[in-house]
Amino acid sequence: MTREYQVISTDDHIIEPPGLFDGRLPKEFADRTPKLVETEESAAWHIPGVDKPIEMSGLGTAAGQKEEEFSPKSKTFGAMRAGCYDPRERLKDMDIDGVDVQVTFPTLPGLAGLTFIEIEDKAYALALIRAYNDWLVEEWSAADPERLLGAAILPLWDPQEAATELRRVVGKGIKVTTLPSAPQTIPGVKPYPNESWEPIWDALEETGVPAEIHIVSGKNDLSALGAMGGGAEIFVCMAPSSNMATVATLLFSGILRKHPKLKFISAESGIGWVPYFIERADYTHRKHQFWTGTKIDVTPSDLFRQSIFVNFISDRAGVELRHHMLDNIMLGTDYPHTDSSWPNTQLVIKEQMGDIEDEERAKICWKNAVRVFNLNGS
Amino acid sequence: MTREYQVISTDDHIIEPPGLFDGRLPKEFADRTPKLVETEESAAWHIPGVDKPIEMSGLGTAAGQKEEEFSPKSKTFGAMRAGCYDPRERLKDMDIDGVDVQVTFPTLPGLAGLTFIEIEDKAYALALIRAYNDWLVEEWSAADPERLLGAAILPLWDPQEAATELRRVVGKGIKVTTLPSAPQTIPGVKPYPNESWEPIWDALEETGVPAEIHIVSGKNDLSALGAMGGGAEIFVCMAPSSNMATVATLLFSGILRKHPKLKFISAESGIGWVPYFIERADYTHRKHQFWTGTKIDVTPSDLFRQSIFVNFISDRAGVELRHHMLDNIMLGTDYPHTDSSWPNTQLVIKEQMGDIEDEERAKICWKNAVRVFNLNGS
Numbered sequence: 001m002t003r004e005y006q007v008i009s010t011d012d013h014i015i016e017p018p019g020l021f022d023g024r025l026p027k028e029f030a031d032r033t034p035k036l037v038e039t040e041e042s043a044a045w046h047i048p049g050v051d052k053p054i055e056m057s058g059l060g061t062a063a064g065q066k067e068e069e070f071s072p073k074s075k076t077f078g079a080m081r082a083g084c085y086d087p088r089e090r091l092k093d094m095d096i097d098g099v100d101v102q103v104t105f106p107t108l109p110g111l112a113g114l115t116f117i118e119i120e121d122k123a124y125a126l127a128l129i130r131a132y133n134d135w136l137v138e139e140w141s142a143a144d145p146e147r148l149l150g151a152a153i154l155p156l157w158d159p160q161e162a163a164t165e166l167r168r169v170v171g172k173g174i175k176v177t178t179l180p181s182a183p184q185t186i187p188g189v190k191p192y193p194n195e196s197w198e199p200i201w202d203a204l205e206e207t208g209v210p211a212e213i214h215i216v217s218g219k220n221d222l223s224a225l226g227a228m229g230g231g232a233e234i235f236v237c238m239a240p241s242s243n244m245a246t247v248a249t250l251l252f253s254g255i256l257r258k259h260p261k262l263k264f265i266s267a268e269s270g271i272g273w274v275p276y277f278i279e280r281a282d283y284t285h286r287k288h289q290f291w292t293g294t295k296i297d298v299t300p301s302d303l304f305r306q307s308i309f310v311n312f313i314s315d316r317a318g319v320e321l322r323h324h325m326l327d328n329i330m331l332g333t334d335y336p337h338t339d340s341s342w343p344n345t346q347l348v349i350k351e352q353m354g355d356i357e358d359e360e361r362a363k364i365c366w367k368n369a370v371r372v373f374n375l376n377g378s
Numbered sequence: 379m380t381r382e383y384q385v386i387s388t389d390d391h392i393i394e395p396p397g398l399f400d401g402r403l404p405k406e407f408a409d410r411t412p413k414l415v416e417t418e419e420s421a422a423w424h425i426p427g428v429d430k431p432i433e434m435s436g437l438g439t440a441a442g443q444k445e446e447e448f449s450p451k452s453k454t455f456g457a458m459r460a461g462c463y464d465p466r467e468r469l470k471d472m473d474i475d476g477v478d479v480q481v482t483f484p485t486l487p488g489l490a491g492l493t494f495i496e497i498e499d500k501a502y503a504l505a506l507i508r509a510y511n512d513w514l515v516e517e518w519s520a521a522d523p524e525r526l527l528g529a530a531i532l533p534l535w536d537p538q539e540a541a542t543e544l545r546r547v548v549g550k551g552i553k554v555t556t557l558p559s560a561p562q563t564i565p566g567v568k569p570y571p572n573e574s575w576e577p578i579w580d581a582l583e584e585t586g587v588p589a590e591i592h593i594v595s596g597k598n599d600l601s602a603l604g605a606m607g608g609g610a611e612i613f614v615c616m617a618p619s620s621n622m623a624t625v626a627t628l629l630f631s632g633i634l635r636k637h638p639k640l641k642f643i644s645a646e647s648g649i650g651w652v653p654y655f656i657e658r659a660d661y662t663h664r665k666h667q668f669w670t671g672t673k674i675d676v677t678p679s680d681l682f683r684q685s686i687f688v689n690f691i692s693d694r695a696g697v698e699l700r701h702h703m704l705d706n707i708m709l710g711t712d713y714p715h716t717d718s719s720w721p722n723t724q725l726v727i728k729e730q731m732g733d734i735e736d737e738e739r740a741k742i743c744w745k746n747a748v749r750v751f752n753l754n755g756s
Contacts, residue, residue: 059669070669184605191607224602227562229569230627232670237626237662237678241619241651248615249608272654273619275695280648283692284615287716291437291448292610300615314661317653317702321695338665 008369010311011267011332012102015084024131042074049119063336087143098346103149111217112180113153137172152177157188163203170207179211181246182218193253201259210263243269254295256303265309271318386747388689389645389710390480393462402509420452427497441714462714465521476724481527489595490558491531515550530555535566541581548585557589559624560596571631579637588641621647632673634681643687649696
């Protein structure tokens with residue numbers, strides 16, 4: 001049986017519910033089970049080994065709020081829309097939005113698991129990551145495994161262990177993993193071009209699982225922007241395209257030449273800059289390959305089309321330029337964040353893609369995702 | 379008399395010739411006159427108060443070389459094409475290229491004068507800046523003041539002094555100044571949104587002179603890229619669009635609302651990312667203006683169209699999207715750098731703009747520049 005799709009969103013977020021870790025840690029770590037502590041006004045996770053409680057930002061739990069109500073201030077679970085944390089309520093909100101599938105990123109561990117990865121006691125950190133991935137399969141995605149594709153997190157400080165964990169969770173039904181936008185900013189983790197990543201590249205190729213690299217999922221990705229003195233709007237404006245540096249690193253590193261089956265999704269990065277960027281990458285390679293001692297013997301744009309996928313919420317310029325990248329672009333609804341198109345995703349699709357050919361719209365809205373995520377769809 | 383133009387390039391570079399400062403410094407600094415020292419293989423400026431000799435990179439003196447010959451290694455003046463440093467030879471090279479005008483950036487002092495700005499003895503630093511600007515008018519642009527528009531440098535550590543110097547050199551015929559891409563990285567200089575810049579904004583509005591902000595003209599603009607582990611190609615690929623952060627800062631700072639006559643040119647940044655970027659800026663402002671406490675009450679894209687101009691060497695994606703920004707884009711030939719279109723600028727224009735309307739091509743190739751640089755042209 002193949003499923004019929006209309007919209008597959010490849011960028012959304014889980015707000016992890018209280019009790020997630022209860023009973024999921026091995027005996028020796030049971031007394032270090034992370035706990036959610038709620039006051040009348042806010043909610044924060046307390047994790048032994050993590051310096052500060054982790055508050056859920058109001059900007060990350062904004063589903064159902066008007067722009068005028070957005071605030072970074074933490075809120076209680078009672079003040080959130082239940083779709084934030086309850087997978088069955090999430091499915092209802094997806095129905096309201098006309099969205100068949102969401103790929104959901106973690107929030108409490110960070111978009112790529114950095115909060116756990118940085119814990120000093122690595123045995124405990126690994127237990128947390130395994131427990132999180134187990135919960136993702138057994139509780140979150142279990143509400144409808146075809147519609148909620150939870151993105152796994154990996155113990156990146158130990159690439160062999162990360163490869164083992166990837167294979168383990170793929171065996172349990174996981175269809176996608178997260179990777180960070182700036183691995184080199186994480187203590188104990190090397191930049192993507194470093195050969196230490198080989199076991200992870202091998203495991204990704206073997207399993208056929210795509211890796212989603214969400215914007216600003218490294219540590220201090222955009223720290224330089226603060227110094228420019230312009231405030232939060234500049235950060236919000238610049239955050240999506242900050243993934244350009246990550247994509248450039250992958251293109252020029254040689255990884256995609258050595259591992260042609262790798263599939264990376266640049267999540268929430270927008271798409272309108274892509275034609276400029278791959279043209280610039282080719283110009284760079286053509287003009288500078290001799291003195292730079294390039295690691296690639298094909299054009300960067302060919303490697304992009306082979307291995308890089310990019311998603312967007314709202315991007316008219318990108319839709320206008322879709323013919324440059326029609327097999328490499330996807331939608332994301334960014335539920336329940338402030339930039340989300342929910343509950344107006346159908347309207348956004350109509351406004352931005354109402355006048356394009358059905359086959360083109362189908363590729364962007366679901367067909368490319370079916371192929372990249374190995375879904376059973378038509 | 380108005381002049382007829384075909385091509386105005388708004389991004390090129392001077393390689394400063396030996397003897398530039400000879401006899402140009404006040405008596406008290408005469409014994410600290412910077413000197414060019416040549417060996418058989420290289421050339422470097424020695425400036426008292428600057429730690430290391432400043433070599434002229436081979437990548438900045440590549441005019442006439444093939445891609446296979448590009449090298450960062452310094453070379454002697456004898457090994458360079460004379461158009462690098464001799465204004466009369468430059469004019470001949472412009473004729474070969476079918477280019478009427480070049481806006482030329484400094485090299486020895488850095489693209490925005492940072493080498494001089496960072497000298498501790500500020501009286502000496504100011505003397506160097508004045509001497510440089512005097513040479514620019516009296517020797518460089520003097521070869522043909524209508525065709526060689528030398529870009530001034532300013533003593534940015536003292537905004538009042540910078541405003542005075544701007545008025546002084548405009549009185550001598552200067553038509554454009556440089557400003558850095560990341561002022562906050564320069565010791566003693568504040569970020570653009572800081573009110574200390576007001577005297578400079580006032581002087582720019584009063585004189586009507588545009589400020590060109592060249593990519594990577596701040597200090598350590600792209601230092602984070604090194605850590606990504608991918609080498610020089612990533613830097614070259616990412617350098618143009620790194621000016622996005624500077625443009626975002628200007629748009630959201632409120633400066634362009636308070637000083638609507640300011641004109642900034644984002645130099646060598648390419649243009650293909652602009653439609654994506656101004657759409658993203660508007661989306662950011664519409665969705666986030668309430669919690670961020672925005673400083674602007676109009677859309678960022680309106681401020682962009684009012685005050686920001688962007689130039690490119692080769693950018694098909696940008697030309698395809700020209701209708702989004704037809705009054706705000708210009709050409710640059712980047713002579714004598716590695717990315718330059720010289721001596722094939724006519725071919726590049728034909729390949730990229732051969733099939734667009736004459737009036738559109740005229741705006742991009744020269745009409746916008748006539749307006750922004752207050753030239754006398756038709």
